[in-house]
Amino acid sequence: MRQALPLALAALLLGGCASHKPEDFNGTWINQEAIKAANKGGSLRQALNENGPIFEWKLDFAHQQASYSNGFEAADGQLSANQKNWQASFEGGQTEQLELDGDELKAISQSGAEQTFVRVEQPGNTPLGASFEKALYQAYLGGDWKVLEGQGKGGIVRFSDTGTVTGLPGPDRFALCLAGDCASMGGSNDSLWLERNQRGAPFIFKRDGNKLTIYQAVNTAQADEIPQLSPGAQQWVLERD
Template sequence: MRHALPLTLAALLLGGCASHKPEDFNGTWINQAAIDAASKGTSLRQALDAKGPVFEWKIDVKNQQASFSNGFEAADGRLSANEKDWQVNFEGDLTEQLKLNGDELVTIDPSGHQQTFMRSKAPEGAALGGSFEKALYQQYLGGDWKIVEGQGKGGLVRFSDTGNVTGLPGPDRFALCLAGDCATMGDGNDSLWLERNQRGAPWIFKRDGDTLEIFQAVNRAQPDEMPQLTAGARQWVLEKD
């Protein structure tokens, strides 16, 4: 009985900190605004930079856990209720405020920067960041692409949301660069990784509406410097079929 009162107060606090039920926060939330911005058919790098830096949250109210991914790194925090909404505490005294606005999850960092997230439609169980990546691949590269210039001209290319690519001569796997070292090395360019049998290389690409150009990546840096990749010879031109 000695613990009954504190537990009751905790339940009231968690339940009363917002008009939503605590379990409404549960699940995977993705940065749909970044995906929509990219899907307009312009620079992926600009869209992600403008709508970032976080691309996905996973929230588990029961276990008081909340994690986020920025496309390169992940952070795990402790979820708790405060007087207004929810707070996630990370190592280094970093915090994020969470609240629900209709069907959207809104996050606020200590500087006041806000981001909005939509609940993922993908089945639960994906690794942190995987649901955002899957949705991005579907919207940004989904559908049929026809090779109008380069090896395999006239063929159809399909990029799957699981990272497979078919119809592109040579590679059978791909990954878009979202953040981190690959973004830094891209020197502002959009880049992707193409591989076959676990052997691959980075490529530069440019998206303009329904046209996708893929270029060889040329390293302009010195051997003792971090690579700085720029577009070299154009390898393929794809058009949305």
């Protein structure tokens, strides 16, 4: 009853303004526009910067909870009704207005910036941000990549949507740097992490259409400074069939 009452009051506040039931908002929503922009084959950092900062929402109206991921950090907030639609409120006074437009979720920030999201099917207990990451990996790195230059030349490399990689001599796991410290250390460069047995290193990469070039990462910062990674020696050139 304690949960039902706030939702009933919220419905009264909304009156006839909202055309969707609260449960229509429930679920996981990902930023498909950012994935489409990335999959054009250019800079991942640019695509994410231009279509961010939020990449995934999780909405639970039964518990009036809203969470989002920016690819590096997660934020948990509370859902409430306002005069127009629904509002997600977070620590520090941040708010996002949420509304449905057909099958899409629109989130409007306090500055008026608008982002759109599409709902995805999600298995239970999937970590926040994992659905966007999985969809991005499928689109951006999915398929068969032939090694044109570097160790394993002539072989086929496959990046899975769960973060495993086969065909590269050495590493068996990877992660794209999407945001936060991981991405900022590379400056304007795209970077990824390659590892085996929980030991790994960052690499710089450049994707040009269906060609992916991976470089060793060179730290140009002083010992007491935040690392700044630049491309060093070329490690691999891959081409997607």
